[in-house]
Amino acid sequence: KQEVTQIPAALSVPEGENLVLNCSFTDSAIYNLQWFRQDPGKGLTSLLLIQSSQREQTSGRLNASLDKSSGRSTLYIAASQPGDSATYLCAPRGYGNKLVFGAGTILRVKS
Amino acid sequence: SAVISQKPSRDICQRGTSLTIQCQVDSQVTMMFWYRQQPGQSLTLIATANQGSEATYESGFVIDKFPISRPNLTFSTLTVSNMSPEDSSIYLCSVGPSQKEKLFFGSGTQLSVL
Numbered sequence: 001k002q003e004v005t006q007i008p009a010a011l012s013v014p015e016g017e018n019l020v021l022n023c024s025f026t027d028s029a030i031y032n033l034q035w036f037r038q039d040p041g042k043g044l045t046s047l048l049l050i051q052s053s054q055r056e057q058t059s060g061r062l063n064a065s066l067d068k069s070s071g072r073s074t075l076y077i078a079a080s081q082p083g084d085s086a087t088y089l090c091a092p093r094g095y096g097n098k099l100v101f102g103a104g105t106i107l108r109v110k111s
Numbered sequence: 112s113a114v115i116s117q118k119p120s121r122d123i124c125q126r127g128t129s130l131t132i133q134c135q136v137d138s139q140v141t142m143m144f145w146y147r148q149q150p151g152q153s154l155t156l157i158a159t160a161n162q163g164s165e166a167t168y169e170s171g172f173v174i175d176k177f178p179i180s181r182p183n184l185t186f187s188t189l190t191v192s193n194m195s196p197e198d199s200s201i202y203l204c205s206v207g208p209s210q211k212e213k214l215f216f217g218s219g220t221q222l223s224v225l
Contacts, residue, residue: 031210043117043203043218044154051211089153097142097210098169101153 002027002094004102012108019077021105023090028071030092034099035064035075037086044089048075080109113138113206117217124194124224131190132220134204139184141208145177148201148219157202160187194224 003026013019023033032051036044048057048064050073056065063076073090085108091099114137124130134143145157157177158166166179181187191198201221207214 034213036216041201041219041221044216046213046215049213091154091214093210093214097159097207098144098156099154099205099214101155103153 002092002100004090004092004100006088006090006102006105008105009103010106010108012110013080015080015082015109015111017080017109019080019107021075021077021088021090021107023073023075023102025071025073025090025092025100027092027094028068030068030094031097033064033066033073033090033092035062035073036089036091038089038104039086047088077107080107082109082111085109112213113140113208113215115204115206115215115217117204117220119220120218121221122223124222126195126224128194129190129192130194130222131188132202132204134187134189134217136185136206140206141184142206143181143187144205144207144214145179145187145189146203146205146216148203150199154203157189191222194222196224198222199224 005024007022034049035047050057050066061078066073087104089104091101116135118133143160146154157172158168160166160181178190201219203219204217
């Protein structure tokens with residue numbers, strides 16, 4: 001059974017800092033891994049999707065890496081802004097087609 | 112990308128009643144999923160709903176409590192039956208064109224049961 005751990009659970013930083021959010025998963029037999037953000041009381045917004053054959057994906061100030069063999073993914077946020085404040089979730093997708101979510105990292109960027 | 116409309120966005124219900132949540136997608140999709148997010152928790156998959164077949168439920172979820180319909184490739188409903196306060200959660204539908212593509216989520220239904 002896939003288990004996903006996200007570290008840190010919460011993070012509070014001043015505006016402009018570069019951030020690293022970590023995700024580890026126990027079953028490396030995955031199709032891909034997706035990072036999402038969730039704003040309070042809202043649904044999920046997809047940020048990045050990394051296929052199992054890829055090492056990195058970039059979108060604007062976001063960069064996600066994947067080391068499938070070691071069961072790790074990292075989301076890097078450059079030059080953080082107050083609008084980045086949200087909960088960030090990682091979710092590997094297994095061959096059963098299901099996303100399994102971590103508990104998330106709650107990010108607060110202070111202006 | 113897929114645009115998902117989920118209704119209602121929120122509701123307050125009495126114990127013992129049922130609520131049906133609708134999920135409408137702007138394009139035909141094979142796979143549709145229903146998730147629950149309990150207060151302060153992450154998302155848990157309830158069931159997978161594919162058109163033309165019975166929904167597949169995850170461990171801990173049963174059809175009598177969470178009946179699902181999938182009449183076509185753009186629409187699904189989830190019913191939360193005989194509700195109790197423990198059912199207070201956000202319920203989200205999700206769609207994925209294929210295994211290798213992104214999953215997209217609706218904006219969720221915030222359910223409170225009194």
